[in-house]
Amino acid sequence: MPFTRPVYAPDMPSEQSIATVAPPRPARRSRAPRGSLSAELIIDHALRLMDERGLEAFSMRALAEDLGVGTMALYTYFRGKDELFRAARDRVLAAYTPPSTEGTWDQQLRAACLAVHELFTGRPAVLRLLAESTGQDDFVDVATSSMDRMLGLLREGGLNREDAARAYGTISRFTIGSALREIRVCARPEALELFRSRIAALPAELYPHLADLGPEVLANAEDSPGQYEYGLDLILSGLRHLPSRDS
Amino acid sequence: MPFTRPVYAPDMPSEQSIATVAPPRPARRSRAPRGSLSAELIIDHALRLMDERGLEAFSMRALAEDLGVGTMALYTYFRGKDELFRAARDRVLAAYTPPSTEGTWDQQLRAACLAVHELFTGRPAVLRLLAESTGQDDFVDVATSSMDRMLGLLREGGLNREDAARAYGTISRFTIGSALREIRVCARPEALELFRSRIAALPAELYPHLADLGPEVLANAEDSPGQYEYGLDLILSGLRHLPSRDS
DNA sequence: CGCACTACTGTACGCTGTACGTTAGTGCAT
C-alpha cells in the first residue's frame, strides 16, 4: 500500500494537482491603496446598490466587490451591517429639508407631506430600512426637522397641543403606510397585472361591492401619488373640522 | 522527508482519530412516523414560532426542530420558505371575519377598522409578512371579505364609486402604517425609553415646536390604540364632509 | 532606521435556504 490518504478529504478529484485547479481565477485583486475608502464613500455605494438591485440582493460581500475592496475592509468603518444601514438611513433623512413654500398653514403642510412622500417613494430601500428597523436602534421619526416643521404648521392652524401631536402621528403613519404600499404594488407592473386578474376572477356573489367597484379600485392602484394626495386631503379636511380648533 | 500532507487539509487536529470525535452527538432523532406531518400542522407551528421568537429568528431548521422532524420534511408540503410564508399569511387573513355590528355606516366601518387593526397588532409576524412581501406574489389586500364589507359600508354612506374606492385605499394604508409603527415602537418599552431620551435631548432652539410638544408626542407614542382611533376618526370626519356625498 | 499603528485582506465558523439522492413505510397487484 504505497500511499493512503488521511481520514479527511475523503474523495478529492485526484486526477490533477489541486493547487493549480482549485482556485478558479479568484480574480486576484491587488490590495487597495490605503486611502481609497471612507465611511461616506461606502454609504454612497451602499445606497446606490440598495436602490438599484433591491434590499434583498444587497450584501456586505456585494458592496465590497462594488467598491473593489475586500469584504472585511468595510468593518473598519462600520461595526456591522446594522450600523451601516442606520448610517445610510440617517444620511438620507438628515440631508432632507422640507420645501419652504408660501401659503396658508394647510397648503404648506400639504406641500411638506408630499415632499416626504416623494422622498420615500424615490428611495425605496431607505423607506424599507425605516419600516423594517427592529426598533431597538434609535428612533428617527421621518426627519426631526420635518417633524418640527409639521408640528409648527399644525399649531399655526389652531390645533391645541394634543391635537397637533396626534395629527402629526396620523399623517406620519399614513405617509409611511402609503409609501410602503406604493413601492410594493403600484410601482411594479407585474404585481398590478396580477392584482387585475385577481379582481376579475372574484366571485361576484361573494364579494358584490368589490366586484362592482373593481375598475375604480384598479384605477387607484395605478395612480399612486393621486391616492396619497386623496388620503392626505381627507385627513386635512378632518383637521379643519376639528371641534377644538380655535380659528 | 518522511511524510508530507497533500495540498488540502492543511492542518487537521491530528491528536486523535477524527471519526470518533467529529460527530458530537447529533442527537440522533428517530425517523418520524409517516403521518406525523401536515401542511396545517406546519403552519400552526410556524405561526406560533414567528410570533414568539420573532420573524428574524425564524428559520426552516428551527421550525423543523420545533416539529421534531428533519428539515427537509417541510419541503414535502411547501415548495420553500416563501410559499410557507404566503400560506401562513393567507390562513390568518382568510380566517378573519369582520364583526357584524349594528349602527350607522360610519359606526360599523369604524368597528371593522378597529378589528383589523387589532388583528394586525395581535399578530406582528403576519403583519410584517404582509408589509414586507416582495409584491411578486399574489396580492391579498388585508382580507378580501373585509375589503368588500368596507367598500359596501362606504357606498352605504353615500360615497360615489370612485370616492368609495379611494377612501378604502386611504383607510387601508393608514391602518397598515399604523399597525407597523405600533409593533415597532409603541409595544417595545426599550424603544419608548430611547425615544423619550431623544426628545429630551433635542436642542430647543433648533426644534422649538418639537421641544415644546415633547410631552404630548410621548404620550401619543405610549397610547397606540388611541392614536389609531384618533387618525381613523379624522379620516371618517373627512369622509363625512366630502362634497360629493349625497346624504 | 525602526517601531507602533492601522487600513486592508484572507481564512474560517456557524448560520441560512434548498437541490439532490436515499431510505423506509404503505397500499396494491399478484
Add this chain to the structure above:
DNA sequence: ATGCACTAACGTACAGCGTACAGTAGTGCG
C-alpha cells in the same frame, strides 16, 4: 404472502450570508 410502485421523511452537500480573528502591508513618527 410477496413483490412492487409510490412517496413521506431524511441526510448530505453546496452556495451564500455576516463577521470574528489573525495576518499583512503601508504610513507616520521617534
